[in-house]
Amino acid sequence: MSASPDVLRTKAQVESLAMQAVVKGKETPDTTWKEVVEVASVSATGAGFFIARECQVGTIVAVMLPLPDELRCYDHDKDLYRVLGLVQHCQPLSGEGLSGYHVGVAFVGKHAPESYKENPKQNYKICGMNENGLWKIAEARAPFKVRRHLRYWTGVDLYLALIDAHRDALKGEKTSTENISRNGAAVFSSLDVSVGDRVKFICEKYDFSGLAVVCNHQVAGDGKQRLHLQFVENSFPIEKLDHTKLKADKN
Numbered sequence: 001m002s003a004s005p006d007v008l009r010t011k012a013q014v015e016s017l018a019m020q021a022v023v024k025g026k027e028t029p030d031t032t033w034k035e036v037v038e039v040a041s042v043s044a045t046g047a048g049f050f051i052a053r054e055c056q057v058g059t060i061v062a063v064m065l066p067l068p069d070e071l072r073c074y075d076h077d078k079d080l081y082r083v084l085g086l087v088q089h090c091q092p093l094s095g096e097g098l099s100g101y102h103v104g105v106a107f108v109g110k111h112a113p114e115s116y117k118e119n120p121k122q123n124y125k126i127c128g129m130n131e132n133g134l135w136k137i138a139e140a141r142a143p144f145k146v147r148r149h150l151r152y153w154t155g156v157d158l159y160l161a162l163i164d165a166h167r168d169a170l171k172g173e174k175t176s177t178e179n180i181s182r183n184g185a186a187v188f189s190s191l192d193v194s195v196g197d198r199v200k201f202i203c204e205k206y207d208f209s210g211l212a213v214v215c216n217h218q219v220a221g222d223g224k225q226r227l228h229l230q231f232v233e234n235s236f237p238i239e240k241l242d243h244t245k246l247k248a249d250k251n
Contacts, residue, residue: 021049021065022080026120044071044165045107045134046196046214047085052100055087058123058140060116061105073132074110083107086124086137088195088215089228104195106213108135115139126213126232129198133165135213151181152241159202160227162191167211169200182238184212184230193217193227201229206241210234 019039026032033053040048047063055061067081075081085105093100106126115122123140130136154177161172171191178186185201193199197214212229219225 019065021047021063023049023051024062024064025053025055025059028120029117039065040102041194042067042071043194043197044073045198046088046105046194047107048102048104048195050093050100051103054101055090055103056121056123056143057087057090058125058143059087059121060108060112060124061085061087063105063107073107073134082110083134084109084112085196086126086135088213088230091216104216106135106196106215108137113137113139126230128233129165129167129211135196150238151179151184151186152238152243153179154241156180156185156203156241157205158187159200159204160187160189160191161200161202162193163198163200163211165198167198167200172200178226180236180238182231182235184215184228185236187227187229188224189217189227190225191227199227199229201231203236206237208234208236210236 021037021039022034023037024032024034035051035053037049037051040050062082063085064080064082066079069076072081086108088104088106090101090103093102109130123143124137125140126135127138128136156177159172159174161169163169173191175188178188193214195214195216199212199214201212202209211232213232214227215230216228217225
Protein backbone atom coordinates (compact mmCIF):
# COMPACT_ATOMS: atom_id res chain seq x y z
CA MET A 1 0.00 0.00 0.00
CA SER A 2 1.38 3.44 -0.87
CA ALA A 3 0.40 6.96 0.00
CA SER A 4 -1.87 8.75 -2.43
CA PRO A 5 -0.33 11.44 -4.68
CA ASP A 6 -2.50 14.04 -2.92
CA VAL A 7 -1.05 13.17 0.49
CA LEU A 8 2.53 13.21 -0.76
CA ARG A 9 2.01 16.46 -2.62
CA THR A 10 0.38 18.09 0.40
CA LYS A 11 3.28 17.11 2.63
CA ALA A 12 5.77 18.59 0.19
CA GLN A 13 3.76 21.79 -0.04
CA VAL A 14 3.48 22.08 3.75
CA GLU A 15 7.22 21.67 4.23
CA SER A 16 7.97 24.33 1.61
CA LEU A 17 5.60 26.94 3.00
CA ALA A 18 6.24 29.39 5.81
CA MET A 19 3.83 28.13 8.46
CA GLN A 20 3.30 29.39 11.98
CA ALA A 21 1.98 27.46 14.93
CA VAL A 22 1.05 28.21 18.53
CA VAL A 23 2.86 26.06 21.08
CA LYS A 24 1.61 25.88 24.67
CA GLY A 25 3.15 24.26 27.71
CA LYS A 26 2.70 24.05 31.44
CA GLU A 27 5.15 24.63 34.26
CA THR A 28 2.60 23.66 36.91
CA PRO A 29 -1.10 22.68 36.73
CA ASP A 30 -1.91 26.41 37.11
CA THR A 31 1.01 28.03 35.26
CA THR A 32 1.14 28.01 31.46
CA TRP A 33 3.22 29.58 28.71
CA LYS A 34 2.49 30.19 25.02
CA GLU A 35 4.64 31.07 22.04
CA VAL A 36 4.07 31.61 18.31
CA VAL A 37 6.69 29.62 16.41
CA GLU A 38 7.92 29.07 12.86
CA VAL A 39 7.35 25.53 11.64
CA ALA A 40 10.40 23.96 9.96
CA SER A 41 8.81 20.65 8.92
CA VAL A 42 5.59 18.77 9.55
CA SER A 43 3.93 15.46 8.76
CA ALA A 44 0.94 13.49 10.02
CA THR A 45 2.97 12.16 12.94
CA GLY A 46 5.20 15.02 14.05
CA ALA A 47 6.68 18.47 13.51
CA GLY A 48 9.83 20.49 13.93
CA PHE A 49 9.80 24.18 14.84
CA PHE A 50 11.95 27.07 16.06
CA ILE A 51 11.17 28.39 19.53
CA ALA A 52 12.77 30.79 22.00
CA ARG A 53 12.09 28.60 25.03
CA GLU A 54 13.97 25.41 25.83
CA CYS A 55 11.69 22.36 25.95
CA GLN A 56 12.68 19.32 27.97
CA VAL A 57 12.90 16.06 26.03
CA GLY A 58 10.23 13.64 27.20
CA THR A 59 7.66 16.28 28.16
CA ILE A 60 4.38 17.18 26.45
CA VAL A 61 3.46 20.42 24.68
CA ALA A 62 0.29 21.38 22.80
CA VAL A 63 0.63 22.46 19.18
CA MET A 64 -2.03 24.33 17.19
CA LEU A 65 -1.46 24.81 13.48
CA PRO A 66 -3.36 25.02 10.15
CA LEU A 67 -2.52 21.47 9.11
CA PRO A 68 -4.02 20.31 5.78
CA ASP A 69 -6.96 17.95 6.14
CA GLU A 70 -5.07 15.06 4.51
CA LEU A 71 -2.53 15.03 7.36
CA ARG A 72 -5.06 15.14 10.21
CA CYS A 73 -6.32 12.22 12.29
CA TYR A 74 -9.33 14.14 13.68
CA ASP A 75 -10.94 17.64 13.77
CA HIS A 76 -11.15 17.78 9.98
CA ASP A 77 -13.73 20.57 10.11
CA LYS A 78 -11.73 23.01 12.26
CA ASP A 79 -9.47 25.79 11.08
CA LEU A 80 -6.71 24.88 13.53
CA TYR A 81 -5.56 21.38 14.35
CA ARG A 82 -4.76 20.96 18.05
CA VAL A 83 -2.48 18.03 18.81
CA LEU A 84 -0.25 17.11 21.73
CA GLY A 85 3.42 16.56 20.96
CA LEU A 86 6.02 14.61 22.91
CA VAL A 87 9.36 16.45 22.73
CA GLN A 88 11.91 14.21 20.98
CA HIS A 89 14.82 16.62 20.73
CA CYS A 90 15.69 20.21 21.63
CA GLN A 91 18.87 21.68 20.16
CA PRO A 92 20.21 25.24 20.58
CA LEU A 93 20.48 27.16 17.32
CA SER A 94 24.05 27.90 16.31
CA GLY A 95 25.31 30.72 14.14
CA GLU A 96 25.88 34.44 14.29
CA GLY A 97 22.79 36.33 15.40
CA LEU A 98 20.81 33.16 16.10
CA SER A 99 19.15 32.36 19.40
CA GLY A 100 16.55 29.91 20.58
CA TYR A 101 16.07 26.21 19.87
CA HIS A 102 14.99 23.76 17.22
CA VAL A 103 12.46 21.37 18.76
CA GLY A 104 11.05 18.18 17.29
CA VAL A 105 7.85 16.63 18.60
CA ALA A 106 6.03 13.36 17.91
CA PHE A 107 2.24 13.73 17.75
CA VAL A 108 0.49 11.68 20.44
CA GLY A 109 -3.17 12.70 20.11
CA LYS A 110 -5.78 15.10 21.38
CA HIS A 111 -6.12 14.22 25.06
CA ALA A 112 -3.43 14.35 27.74
CA PRO A 113 -2.90 11.52 30.24
CA GLU A 114 -4.29 12.05 33.73
CA SER A 115 -0.76 12.11 35.13
CA TYR A 116 0.06 15.13 32.94
CA LYS A 117 -2.86 17.06 34.43
CA GLU A 118 -1.44 16.42 37.90
CA ASN A 119 2.21 16.97 36.95
CA PRO A 120 2.98 18.74 33.63
CA LYS A 121 6.69 17.98 34.15
CA GLN A 122 6.02 14.24 34.00
CA ASN A 123 8.24 12.51 31.44
CA TYR A 124 6.86 10.06 28.89
CA LYS A 125 8.24 7.62 26.34
CA ILE A 126 6.82 6.25 23.10
CA CYS A 127 5.67 2.65 23.48
CA GLY A 128 3.81 1.89 20.24
CA MET A 129 1.11 3.17 17.92
CA ASN A 130 -2.54 3.95 18.52
CA GLU A 131 -5.30 2.75 16.18
CA ASN A 132 -5.48 6.21 14.60
CA GLY A 133 -1.82 6.03 13.61
CA LEU A 134 -0.51 8.48 16.21
CA TRP A 135 2.08 7.55 18.80
CA LYS A 136 1.15 5.80 22.04
CA ILE A 137 2.98 6.95 25.18
CA ALA A 138 3.59 5.69 28.71
CA GLU A 139 5.04 7.32 31.80
CA ALA A 140 8.82 7.20 32.04
CA ARG A 141 10.31 6.18 35.36
CA ALA A 142 12.84 9.03 35.30
CA PRO A 143 13.55 12.19 33.28
CA PHE A 144 15.24 11.67 29.91
CA LYS A 145 19.01 11.34 30.05
CA VAL A 146 21.23 11.54 26.99
CA ARG A 147 22.83 8.21 26.08
CA ARG A 148 21.45 6.06 28.87
CA HIS A 149 22.77 3.05 26.94
CA LEU A 150 26.15 2.53 25.31
CA ARG A 151 26.20 3.24 21.59
CA TYR A 152 28.57 1.30 19.36
CA TRP A 153 30.24 2.94 16.37
CA THR A 154 29.79 0.30 13.72
CA GLY A 155 28.14 -0.06 10.33
CA VAL A 156 25.21 -2.47 10.56
CA ASP A 157 23.56 -3.16 7.21
CA LEU A 158 19.77 -2.78 7.23
CA TYR A 159 16.67 -2.00 5.23
CA LEU A 160 14.84 1.15 6.34
CA ALA A 161 11.24 1.80 5.29
CA LEU A 162 8.96 4.76 5.91
CA ILE A 163 5.56 3.35 6.93
CA ASP A 164 1.99 4.59 7.34
CA ALA A 165 -0.53 4.13 10.15
CA HIS A 166 -1.26 0.58 8.96
CA ARG A 167 2.45 -0.30 8.98
CA ASP A 168 2.45 -0.55 5.21
CA ALA A 169 5.67 0.56 3.54
CA LEU A 170 5.52 3.83 1.59
CA LYS A 171 9.17 3.83 0.44
CA GLY A 172 12.45 2.37 1.62
CA GLU A 173 16.16 1.88 1.03
CA LYS A 174 19.13 -0.29 1.87
CA THR A 175 21.54 1.56 4.13
CA SER A 176 23.72 1.20 7.24
CA THR A 177 24.13 2.63 10.72
CA GLU A 178 26.75 5.10 11.85
CA ASN A 179 26.24 3.94 15.43
CA ILE A 180 23.74 1.79 17.28
CA SER A 181 22.59 1.06 20.82
CA ARG A 182 20.03 -1.20 22.42
CA ASN A 183 17.35 1.51 22.16
CA GLY A 184 18.19 3.37 18.97
CA ALA A 185 20.55 4.15 16.12
CA ALA A 186 21.98 6.86 13.87
CA VAL A 187 21.36 5.78 10.28
CA PHE A 188 22.60 7.19 6.97
CA SER A 189 19.52 7.85 4.86
CA SER A 190 18.25 9.70 1.80
CA LEU A 191 14.58 9.29 2.80
CA ASP A 192 12.48 12.46 3.01
CA VAL A 193 11.19 12.24 6.57
CA SER A 194 10.15 14.51 9.44
CA VAL A 195 10.57 14.27 13.18
CA GLY A 196 7.89 11.94 14.52
CA ASP A 197 7.63 9.82 11.36
CA ARG A 198 7.41 6.04 11.64
CA VAL A 199 10.03 3.80 10.09
CA LYS A 200 10.66 0.06 10.01
CA PHE A 201 14.23 -1.02 10.82
CA ILE A 202 15.02 -4.46 9.38
CA CYS A 203 18.38 -6.17 9.90
CA GLU A 204 18.55 -9.73 8.56
CA LYS A 205 22.08 -10.44 9.85
CA TYR A 206 21.03 -10.02 13.48
CA ASP A 207 17.45 -11.26 12.99
CA PHE A 208 15.99 -7.92 14.10
CA SER A 209 12.92 -6.10 12.87
CA GLY A 210 11.39 -3.22 14.78
CA LEU A 211 9.33 -0.05 14.65
CA ALA A 212 11.21 3.20 15.29
CA VAL A 213 10.38 6.89 15.59
CA VAL A 214 12.48 9.60 13.91
CA CYS A 215 13.73 11.77 16.76
CA ASN A 216 15.95 14.04 14.67
CA HIS A 217 17.55 14.32 11.26
CA GLN A 218 20.59 16.35 10.32
CA VAL A 219 23.17 16.77 7.58
CA ALA A 220 26.77 16.72 8.80
CA GLY A 221 29.85 18.30 7.27
CA ASP A 222 30.31 15.33 4.96
CA GLY A 223 26.97 16.14 3.30
CA LYS A 224 25.30 12.90 4.42
CA GLN A 225 21.91 12.93 6.14
CA ARG A 226 21.65 11.02 9.40
CA LEU A 227 18.40 9.94 10.98
CA HIS A 228 18.40 9.52 14.74
CA LEU A 229 16.00 6.72 15.56
CA GLN A 230 14.45 5.41 18.76
CA PHE A 231 13.28 1.81 18.77
CA VAL A 232 9.72 1.65 20.05
CA GLU A 233 8.70 -1.96 20.65
CA ASN A 234 11.86 -4.07 20.49
CA SER A 235 15.45 -3.67 21.66
CA PHE A 236 18.32 -4.30 19.28
CA PRO A 237 20.32 -7.44 20.23
CA ILE A 238 23.57 -5.65 21.07
CA GLU A 239 24.92 -8.86 22.58
CA LYS A 240 25.16 -10.37 19.06
CA LEU A 241 27.72 -7.79 17.92
CA ASP A 242 31.43 -8.63 17.96
CA HIS A 243 32.39 -6.39 20.88
CA THR A 244 36.13 -7.00 20.39
CA LYS A 245 36.01 -4.84 17.26
CA LEU A 246 33.75 -2.08 18.52
CA LYS A 247 34.22 1.38 19.93
CA ALA A 248 31.60 2.38 22.48
CA ASP A 249 30.76 5.60 24.30
CA LYS A 250 27.95 7.45 26.05
CA ASN A 251 28.59 10.85 24.47
